[in-house]
Amino acid sequence: DADVTQTPRNRITKTGKRIMLECSQTKGHDRMYWYRQDPGLGLRLIYYSFDVKDINKGEISDGYSVSRQAQAKFSLSLESAIPNQTALYFCATSDLGRDSSTDTQYFGPGTRLTVL
Amino acid sequence: GEDVEQSLFLSVREGDSSVINCTYTDSSSTYLYWYKQEPGAGLQLLTYIFSNMDMKQDQRLTVLLNKKDKHLSLRIADTQTGDSAIYFCAENSGGYQKVTFGTGTKLQVIP
Numbered sequence: 001d002a003d004v005t006q007t008p009r010n011r012i013t014k015t016g017k018r019i020m021l022e023c024s025q026t027k028g029h030d031r032m033y034w035y036r037q038d039p040g041l042g043l044r045l046i047y048y049s050f051d052v053k054d055i056n057k058g059e060i061s062d063g064y065s066v067s068r069q070a071q072a073k074f075s076l077s078l079e080s081a082i083p084n085q086t087a088l089y090f091c092a093t094s095d096l097g098r099d100s101s102t103d104t105q106y107f108g109p110g111t112r113l114t115v116l
Numbered sequence: 117g118e119d120v121e122q123s124l125f126l127s128v129r130e131g132d133s134s135v136i137n138c139t140y141t142d143s144s145s146t147y148l149y150w151y152k153q154e155p156g157a158g159l160q161l162l163t164y165i166f167s168n169m170d171m172k173q174d175q176r177l178t179v180l181l182n183k184k185d186k187h188l189s190l191r192i193a194d195t196q197t198g199d200s201a202i203y204f205c206a207e208n209s210g211g212y213q214k215v216t217f218g219t220g221t222k223l224q225v226i227p
Binding site: 004033035040041042043045048056058090092094102103104105106107108109110 | 122124147149151156157158159160161164204206208215217218219220
């Protein structure tokens with residue numbers, strides 16, 4: 001079974017709709033991240049959380065919000081989706097200082113979101 | 117803020133060596149990574165190097181780090197079609213800092 005799962009894997013929605021992307025992990029990691037990937041722009045960090053009580057904005061947080069419901073769950077919401085939020089979204093986890101000192105990130109399979 | 121740059125595309129023939137380059141700006145980088153993204157999948161760590169090392173070799177992969185020039189490279193020997201993917205360079209200065217990823221280099225291996 002995958003250690004980092006994302007739901008849904010694909011979603012098509014309309015402008016103005018509220019969308020939630022969910023991420024769950026079984027790795028027991030404290031750190032979780034949301035990225036979006038666009039062709040030619042690489043990965044850009046939206047939000048990150050170093051533990052359940054810690055939420056931080058990344059470089060492109062406008063138009064997004066997150067919720068860290070538990071150590072294992074980190075959801076990303078688009079309150080009012082717009083077409084330029086069409087992208088591939090990745091959740092990731094890491095655990096600096098526990099089983100690894102390298103802060104290796106473990107990625108989910110991605111959610112392809114299309115906003116019409 | 118930190119910046120990590122890569123060329124977007126590299127094409128090589130099967131059996132040749134591939135060299136993917138990366139430059140970064142954060143002089144306090146402690147860990148530098150190479151991740152691989154295969155089509156339709158998330159990123160997976162390929163290898164990493166600590167900033168106090170110049171080179172790391174792992175089977176067909178060789179990582180070279182020039183800390184003075186802030187330049188990192190990944191060499192893949194005897195490149196195979198299964199190596200076709202997007203390769204991301206990333207860096208982290210440790211502690212409560214987050215990892216910064218490059219734009220990714222798409223490697224195309226021609227049979």
